[in-house]
Amino acid sequence: MSAWTSSRVDAGSNTDWQQRLTDALAHSNGWSTTIQPLVNRLAGSEPLSLEDGMVLYTHPNLNEVGRLAHFVRTARFENKAFFNSNVHVNQTNVCVLACKFCAFRRSKRAKDAYAMDIEAYLEDLAQYAEHVDEVHSVGGLHPDWGVEHYEDLFRATRKAFPHITIKALTAVEIKHLSQLSNLDYGQTLARLKDAGLGSLPGGGAEILDDDVRAIICNGKESSQEYLDIHRAAHSVGLSTNCTMLFGTIETLEQRLQHMISLRELASETKGFQCFVPYPFLPDDTRLPEAQLATGSEILRTIAISRLMIHSIPHIKAYRMNIGDELAELALQFGADDIDGTVQKESIMHLAGSTTPLDHDRFQLARLIKDAGCIPIQRNTTYESFEIYVPPEPKRRKRLKVVQE
Numbered sequence: 368m369s370a371w372t373s374s375r376v377d378a379g380s381n382t383d384w385q386q387r388l389t390d391a392l393a394h395s396n397g398w399s400t401t402i403q404p405l406v407n408r409l410a411g412s413e414p415l416s417l418e419d420g421m422v423l424y425t426h427p428n429l430n431e432v433g434r435l436a437h438f439v440r441t442a443r444f445e446n447k448a449f450f451n452s453n454v455h456v457n458q459t460n461v462c463v464l465a466c467k468f469c470a471f472r473r474s475k476r477a478k479d480a481y482a483m484d485i486e487a488y489l490e491d492l493a494q495y496a497e498h499v500d501e502v503h504s505v506g507g508l509h510p511d512w513g514v515e516h517y518e519d520l521f522r523a524t525r526k527a528f529p530h531i532t533i534k535a536l537t538a539v540e541i542k543h544l545s546q547l548s549n550l551d552y553g554q555t556l557a558r559l560k561d562a563g564l565g566s567l568p569g570g571g572a573e574i575l576d577d578d579v580r581a582i583i584c585n586g587k588e589s590s591q592e593y594l595d596i597h598r599a600a601h602s603v604g605l606s607t608n609c610t611m612l613f614g615t616i617e618t619l620e621q622r623l624q625h626m627i628s629l630r631e632l633a634s635e636t637k638g639f640q641c642f643v644p645y646p647f648l649p650d651d652t653r654l655p656e657a658q659l660a661t662g663s664e665i666l667r668t669i670a671i672s673r674l675m676i677h678s679i680p681h682i683k684a685y686r687m688n689i690g691d692e693l694a695e696l697a698l699q700f701g702a703d704d705i706d707g708t709v710q711k712e713s714i715m716h717l718a719g720s721t722t723p724l725d726h727d728r729f730q731l732a733r734l735i736k737d738a739g740c741i742p743i744q745r746n747t748t749y750e751s752f753e754i755y756v757p758p759e760p761k762r763r764k765r766l767k768v769v770q771e
C-alpha cells in the first residue's frame with residue numbers, strides 16, 4: 368500500500384507534466400499530416416483552438432485522436448486511474464422546473480414525488496456509510512427548501528458521519544437556494560461550506576450556450592450564471608467538478624466552445640478538479656430531436672476533452688452513464704477517472720442507464736487493471752490517494768478438454 372497527498376491545484380498530477388508531454392511527443396512519430404500540427408502545438412504547451420477541435424472531431428482515424436489524448440493523460444498521471452467509494456442519495460425529485468431531457472423530476476403533487484426529511488436522508492445514508500467516504504447528493508428544486516434546510520441537513524450528516532465528504536448541489540440548485548433565501552451566490556456557498564458542504568459535483572452545465580439551453584432546459588441558470596456560481600464556489604474555497612451533457616441538439620462547435628469556456632475559468636480560478644463529459648440517455652425523457660452519441664463518438668469526445676482542456680487535471684469516464692465497458696476503454700482515450708462504487712443512483716437509471724450499482728472496490732479495481740492501469744482510490748477533493756491492491760481473483764476453472 369502506498370498513500371500520498373497532493374494540492375488542490377495539482378490534484379495528483381505530475382507537477383512537470385507539460386515538460387513530460389513535450390519530451391514524449393518529441394520522441395513520438397507516425398502522426399498523420401492532419402494531426403501533426405496539433406502535436407506540435409501540444410508539445411509547445413499551446414492550447415488547442417476551436418478549429419483544432421473541429422479537426423479532431425472530423426478526423427477519420429479515431430485511434431489517432433485517442434493516441435494523442437493518451438499521451439497527455441500519461442504525461443499527467445502515467446498509467447494510474449482513479450476511483451472513489453461513494454453513494455448517491457438524491458434527496459428529492461420534486462422540482463419547480465421541467466427541463467426537457469429530465470426523466471427524474473416530478474411535480475409536488477405527483478404520486479411518486481418524494482422529499483426525504485433529514486431523518487430519512489440519514490437513515491438512507493446509514494445503510495452505506497461504513498463502506499463509503501463520499502455522499503453525492505443532487506436533486507430537484509424543492510419549492511420550500513432554502514439554504515437553511517441544507518445547512519441543517521449538512522450539519523446533521525457531518526455529525527452522524529464525520530468520515531463522509533458531502534459533494535452536493537448543482538449550480539441551478541445553488542441559484543434556487545440563493546433566490547429562496549435572498550442571498551448572493553458567495554453568501555449561499557459560504558454558509559453551506561460552513562455547514563459541511565465539501566465540493567460541488569458540477570452537474571447541470573449541459574451545453575453552455577443559451578440558445579441550446581432555451582430548448583433543452585428552459586428556466587435553468589444561464590451559461591454565464593453557471594460560470595459565475597462555480598467562480599463563487601472557488602472563491603470561497605470549494606473545489607468543484609464541471610460537466611457537459613452532449614448528444615442532445617448541440618453542434619460540435621457548441622461542444623468545443625463549452626470546453627473552452629470551462630478551461631478559461633479553470634485557468635483563472637484553479638478551482639475545477641475534474642471535467643465529466645457524458646452523453647444524453649434518451650429513455651422516458653422528452654427530447655425526440657436528440658441526436659444521441661454513438662460509442663465511438665463518446666470515446667472521441669472524452670479524448671477531445673483531454674486535448675482541449677489543459678487547465679482541469681482530471682477527465683472522468685462517468686461509468687454510471689456510459690457503462691463499465693466503455694469506461695474501461697476510455698482509460699486508453701484520455702480519461703483517468705471512472706467515478707465511484709456508487710451503489711445507489713436514480714437520475715441516470717431513470718433515464719435508461721443499465722450500469723450495475725453493486726460494484727465494490729474490488730470490481731472497480733479489476734476493471735481498471737483490465738484496462739492496463741493501476742487502481743488508485745482517491746478522496747472527493749483529489750488531495751489524498753492510495754494505491755488499491757485488490758485481492759487475487761479466484762483462479763479460473765480449467766477448461767475441460769474433450770477426449771477423443
Ligand code: SF4
Nearest residue numbers: 462464466469472507
Ligand atoms: S434537470 Fe434538475 S432542474 Fe431540470 S427538471 Fe430535472 S431536477 Fe429539475
